[in-house]
Amino acid sequence: MIINKNITRLLRYRNSLKRMQELGFETVYSYNLGKETGVSPEQVRKDFSQFGIKGRKKGGYKINELLLTISDIFRKDEIQRVIVVGAGNIGNAILQYKGFEKYMIEIVAAFDINPVKYKKRQEIPVYPIEKLSAVVQELDVKTAIITVPERVAQEAANLIIAAGIKGILNFAPTILKSPPHVTISNICIGHELESLIYHSLYLEDESK
Amino acid sequence: MIINKNITRLLRYRNSLKRMQELGFETVYSYNLGKETGVSPEQVRKDFSQFGIKGRKKGGYKINELLLTISDIFRKDEIQRVIVVGAGNIGNAILQYKGFEKYMIEIVAAFDINPVKYKKRQEIPVYPIEKLSAVVQELDVKTAIITVPERVAQEAANLIIAAGIKGILNFAPTILKSPPHVTISNICIGHELESLIYHSLYLEDESK
DNA sequence: TAGATTGTTAATCGATTAACAATC
DNA sequence: TAGATTGTTAATCGATTAACAATC
Numbered sequence: 001m002i003i004n005k006n007i008t009r010l011l012r013y014r015n016s017l018k019r020m021q022e023l024g025f026e027t028v029y030s031y032n033l034g035k036e037t038g039v040s041p042e043q044v045r046k047d048f049s050q051f052g053i054k055g056r057k058k059g060g061y062k063i064n065e066l067l068l069t070i071s072d073i074f075r076k077d078e079i080q081r082v083i084v085v086g087a088g089n090i091g092n093a094i095l096q097y098k099g100f101e102k103y104m105i106e107i108v109a110a111f112d113i114n115p116v117k118y119k120k121r122q123e124i125p126v127y128p129i130e131k132l133s134a135v136v137q138e139l140d141v142k143t144a145i146i147t148v149p150e151r152v153a154q155e156a157a158n159l160i161i162a163a164g165i166k167g168i169l170n171f172a173p174t175i176l177k178s179p180p181h182v183t184i185s186n187i188c189i190g191h192e193l194e195s196l197i198y199h200s201l202y203l204e205d206e207s208k
Numbered sequence: 209m210i211i212n213k214n215i216t217r218l219l220r221y222r223n224s225l226k227r228m229q230e231l232g233f234e235t236v237y238s239y240n241l242g243k244e245t246g247v248s249p250e251q252v253r254k255d256f257s258q259f260g261i262k263g264r265k266k267g268g269y270k271i272n273e274l275l276l277t278i279s280d281i282f283r284k285d286e287i288q289r290v291i292v293v294g295a296g297n298i299g300n301a302i303l304q305y306k307g308f309e310k311y312m313i314e315i316v317a318a319f320d321i322n323p324v325k326y327k328k329r330q331e332i333p334v335y336p337i338e339k340l341s342a343v344v345q346e347l348d349v350k351t352a353i354i355t356v357p358e359r360v361a362q363e364a365a366n367l368i369i370a371a372g373i374k375g376i377l378n379f380a381p382t383i384l385k386s387p388p389h390v391t392i393s394n395i396c397i398g399h400e401l402e403s404l405i406y407h408s409l410y411l412e413d414e415s416k
Numbered sequence: 417t418a419g420a421t422t423g424t425t426a427a428t429c430g431a432t433t434a435a436c437a438a439t440c
Numbered sequence: 441t442a443g444a445t446t447g448t449t450a451a452t453c454g455a456t457t458a459a460c461a462a463t464c
Contacts (some may be wrong), residue, residue, distance in 0.1 A: 011402055030446075041446095042433060048447090056439095056445085057444085058444055074402055074405070096297050097298070166408035167404030167408040169400050175244075191216060193308070193311070195212075195216060195219070198215055198282055251456065253421090253422065253424090257423060265420085265423080
């Protein structure tokens with residue numbers, strides 16, 4: 001299953017809208033919001049209409065209503081629990097990151113095969129991988145972040161899918177094989193960098 | 209400027225091909241490679257043909273030739289230098305990550321406004337932001353990773369673009385305004401997680 | 417040869433953009 | 441009212457997939 005682009009855009013709209021709200025604005029037009037988020041006004045209106053969001057002709061959209069509706073769409077009334085599989089560099093950075101709270105996301109535990117990394121006393125505990133299934137079921141976790149090395153990524157995915165995980169954010173540069181009810185999103189920092197470098201080489205050649 | 213999808217796929221092909229090579233395979237068919245990377249065989253052939261890569265009818269593609277050609281496309285004969293702007297959680301994780309070497313990518317320096325973070329003695333130095341322009345010009349850096357907080361991301365972008373950076377990997381959840389000769393790639397871990405959570409909620413509803 | 421695979425052209429699909437009536 | 445903005449339908453665009461001739 002693939003992530004819809006309009007979902008991603010909705011999250012970007014929310015970001016801009018929050019900023020606008022903080023600046024004291026109450027109303028926004030598709031034109032403004034589009035400009036702010038790098039999207040065409042038509043696209044903004046279409047996205048909104050697709051999610052049943054209504055504006056007022058000539059009057060634009062009320063920012064606070066928009067934010068409430070978007071929150072509603074993402075069910076932001078309850079905290080979503082997430083686990084991290086692999087407590088290496090990226091895994092640890094995610095564990096230390098404080099910014100998820102405002103998204104109503106809570107990293108509840110991490111798992112690793114290396115006993116050196118086990119830490120049950122700190123705020124977010126790091127458990128041996130064997131405990132994964134139990135924790136996932138006990139805390140009813142549906143989402144996981146995989147930050148293990150490439151060669152064990154598929155293995156990790158199989159394990160967490162068996163434990164009942166429905167959404168995986170995968171940092172390994174592998175396409176994970178998974179059943180259709182599991183949604184996977186891939187982030188590969190190395191590939192992103194290489195693409196960027198490729199494009200700058202290419203643009204240089206075209207000298208434009 | 210936007211990143212082409214076929215570039216990303218090419219990098220995925222390379223990954224799979226390397227693995228296959230390590231396993232002792234010498235030849236691959238579009239069907240195999242497609243299956244391995246989650247891409248249709250037609251897509252594989254089309255991508256290859258677009259980059260001028262030729263196979264042999266009935267004979268498939270030679271893995272080592274493919275790898276050499278892909279390396280060539282990405283100019284992997286010389287090391288590409290990259291800087292990190294913002295030495296917080298994610299920034300530091302990237303500084304510590306050892307996996308870029310095999311991509312011929314070298315993180316040469318990081319920059320921060322917080323003096324506590326300055327470390328000139330370690331392998332990858334962390335400088336005050338004021339030194340950015342000088343370092344970028346001296347080392348002829350074309351690519352940067354932005355890991356600063358959202359509210360200063362645009363400011364950071366302006367600074368590095370002025371210094372001559374052509375490609376930006378942006379971790380802040382903002383669409384950066386930039387001139388057309390600059391390529392920007394956005395990674396927002398928070399949004400990715402929220403999208404995943406949204407999809408798992410939605411799939412649950414559909415109970416499929 | 418017969419069967420399999422490439423390489424390319426045409427068809428399809430989905431997403432974005434343009435156009436414009438509705439209306440405040 | 442006139443001008444501006446929404447909401448939706450139609451047109452366009454690009455990317456993916458299907459089809460199939462070429463050929464090993």
